[in-house]
Amino acid sequence: MAAIFDQAQAFTNSLDALINNAALQVAKPLVETSVEEWDAVMAANLRSVFLGVKLAYPLLKMKGGAVVNVSSVHAIQTSANIAAYAASKGGLLALTRAMAIEFAPDDIRVNAILPGAVDTPMLRAGLGRGHAGSGDVQTRLDNLARRTVNGRVGTPNEIAHAIFFLADREQSSFMTGQALVVDGGATARLSTE
Numbered sequence: 001m002a003a004i005f006d007q008a009q010a011f012t013n014s015l016d017a018l019i020n021n022a023a024l025q026v027a028k029p030l031v032e033t034s035v036e037e038w039d040a041v042m043a044a045n046l047r048s049v050f051l052g053v054k055l056a057y058p059l060l061k062m063k064g065g066a067v068v069n070v071s072s073v074h075a076i077q078t079s080a081n082i083a084a085y086a087a088s089k090g091g092l093l094a095l096t097r098a099m100a101i102e103f104a105p106d107d108i109r110v111n112a113i114l115p116g117a118v119d120t121p122m123l124r125a126g127l128g129r130g131h132a133g134s135g136d137v138q139t140r141l142d143n144l145a146r147r148t149v150n151g152r153v154g155t156p157n158e159i160a161h162a163i164f165f166l167a168d169r170e171q172s173s174f175m176t177g178q179a180l181v182v183d184g185g186a187t188a189r190l191s192t193e
Contacts, residue, residue: 001048005055014062017167020049021070023085023122030083038084045088046095053099057108064107068166069096070159071112073183089114093179100177109176111166116183117144118154149185158182 008015024044026037049069053060060067071092078086093112100110117123124137135143145152162182165171181187 001051002055005059008056008059013059015056015059015065016063016169017066017068018052018056018060019068019070019163019167020052022048023070023072025082025085025122025125027081029081033084041084041088042091045085046091049092049095053110057103060108061103061106064109064169066167066169066172067096067099067103067108067110068163069110069112070163071096071114071179073114073116073181073187075114075179076181077187096179097177104176109166109169109172111172111175111177112179113159113162113166114179114181114183115159116154116181116186117148118156118159120156123153147186147189148183149188152184154182154184 022044024041026033026041028037053067056065056067059065069092072085072089074082074086075089075093093114096110096112099108103110119141124141141153159182162180166175166180
């Protein structure tokens with residue numbers, strides 16, 4: 001990872017933004033999750049952000065850049081059989097707040113985005129957990145869509161727009177240490193309704 005920032009520093013002396021978008025999800029009950037699987041999820045989803053920010057910090061502080069950490073709605077509400085993923089993404093929210101406080105004197109803003117169900121390869125790979133019902137992939141996607149307030153699964157482009165908002169120094173200049181939920185309203189509805 002250090003080589004990436006060495007290359008960036010050879011090209012420029014500053015970064016406007018760093019987007020940390022790592023995800024590894026182990027879909028199995030907690031008691032069946034091995035220590036190695038737990039550690040792999042933490043390394044991919046949390047340790048990578050720590051290292052990325054640590055290495056990017058000299059470039060970010062030159063002009064007061066932004067850090068956007070891609071967490072997940074699983075950081076605030078979750079489901080069965082993805083405990084390691086949920087814990088890593090919840091830890092990322094705490095790390096986001098800690099970094100926002102620590103980096104504020106350098107005019108570096110740090111925020112997190114919490115996507116809900118977005119049609120990505122990871123979402124499709126996880127449809128076998130049983131949380132989206134049974135049937136083919138499209139039936140399961142349709143089941144997820146019905147659980148959102150707006151009745152559909154999100155697109156990667158919609159998440160990219162929200163990330164750009166948090167990274168842009170003009171649009172979100174007074175935001176730091178915050179978690180922006182982008183989930184089609186899925187977490188707005190009571191699960192008992």
